[in-house]
Amino acid sequence: MRPHRAPTTTGSNHSRSDFNKYPNSSLRFPSMTRARKRTKKPGSILLSRHRNLRGDGSSVVASRVLSNTSSLSSKVGRALIRNHHTLQKRLSQALSKNDTETANSIRAEIEADGGIERYQQASVCGQGNQRGGDSSKILIGWLREVIQSSTNKKVTNKRLRLLEVGALRPDNACSRSNLFDVTRIDLNSRDPSIEAQDFMDRPIPTADSEKFDIISLSLVLNYVSLPTARGEMLERTTEFLRHTLLEGDQEEGPSRVTESFPSLFLVLPAPCITNSRYLDEERLEGMMGSLGYQLARRKLSAKLIYQLWHHIGKARSSGRQREFSRKGEVNPGRARNNFAILFR
Numbered sequence: 001m002r003p004h005r006a007p008t009t010t011g012s013n014h015s016r017s018d019f020n021k022y023p024n025s026s027l028r029f030p031s032m033t034r035a036r037k038r039t040k041k042p043g044s045i046l047l048s049r050h051r052n053l054r055g056d057g058s059s060v061v062a063s064r065v066l067s068n069t070s071s072l073s074s075k076v077g078r079a080l081i082r083n084h085h086t087l088q089k090r091l092s093q094a095l096s097k098n099d100t101e102t103a104n105s106i107r108a109e110i111e112a113d114g115g116i117e118r119y120q121q122a123s124v125c126g127q128g129n130q131r132g133g134d135s136s137k138i139l140i141g142w143l144r145e146v147i148q149s150s151t152n153k154k155v156t157n158k159r160l161r162l163l164e165v166g167a168l169r170p171d172n173a174c175s176r177s178n179l180f181d182v183t184r185i186d187l188n189s190r191d192p193s194i195e196a197q198d199f200m201d202r203p204i205p206t207a208d209s210e211k212f213d214i215i216s217l218s219l220v221l222n223y224v225s226l227p228t229a230r231g232e233m234l235e236r237t238t239e240f241l242r243h244t245l246l247e248g249d250q251e252e253g254p255s256r257v258t259e260s261f262p263s264l265f266l267v268l269p270a271p272c273i274t275n276s277r278y279l280d281e282e283r284l285e286g287m288m289g290s291l292g293y294q295l296a297r298r299k300l301s302a303k304l305i306y307q308l309w310h311h312i313g314k315a316r317s318s319g320r321q322r323e324f325s326r327k328g329e330v331n332p333g334r335a336r337n338n339f340a341i342l343f344r
């Protein structure tokens, strides 16, 4: 059986609850809030473990958030996402110890907090322009540059097949661009055009027509709790990429287009790479190289790291996969997080 995959934080341990982080919340001290006459933004509500539970076990907080989709404050949204990641990580740990009782109580806690729906809702709010925006805009910018620079009309007129793993909505920049035929999947579908599917259970395609020119894995790898499960996910992407779209273009020699497809668009919270004890850009490049990927583009923002990895093929991989089956400390230091990726 595959190990349970659950989200993780960027490796930091959240020893203090969100309750403690937002001690002035109106949910904890409603009367105090009134006394201070604070003007609170709509939807600015506490994510607290000490929340009010209803008779049916659902939380008042969860229901308020769900009924107020557009107005989650970024602070609350971030706390909500962190809490969901922490709970899922604890769930993974309980399951790996076969501790069913703890696992069930954590599951109940996740559900009481609104479950994956509420987590996704917070993620959608996080995509709002004021909050970092839709990560697929970066991909579109890169691809337009590449495609416009190609003189080979055969290639530029082709619509690219895109597999979007972890699709929250059908109207992001990729979907609006007209560059792609998009296949969208997510563990939990929020729209009829998004198939509810775990990428790790998606059947491996045999025909090229079922494969893709590009896979988007934006803020999905860090959702997976276990380092080896993250490695498996990356490894699996290579099975879904086709190397035939650009035949013909190859005859004219390498171009920016042939140097970009097939490819993987990978987005991670920046601290996964910039502040991890076990992973930095160099190590990730080594790991990806062992799968046959070469870094084509990258952008580091304050919050996220965006990378476009060109798959040059398994035959041309570095073959160093075993080297990355153990954690190696690349950045010692107490203030680091423990985000890691491992191959089996």
Ligand SMILES: C[S@@+](CC[C@H](N)C(=O)[O-])C[C@H]1O[C@@H](n2cnc3c(N)ncnc32)[C@H](O)[C@@H]1O
Pocket (backbone or CB within 6 Å): 005, 116, 120, 123, 127, 135, 165, 166, 167, 168, 185, 186, 187, 188, 197, 198, 199, 200, 217, 218, 219, 220, 223, 224, 267
């Ligand atoms: C933080 S959201 C990111 C969504 C969006 N891609 C973005 O960049 O904002 C992570 C999403 O990945 C989905 N996800 C995580 N693991 C997955 C898997 N194995 N297969 C499909 N979807 C997955 C989750 O259900 C969640 O909706």
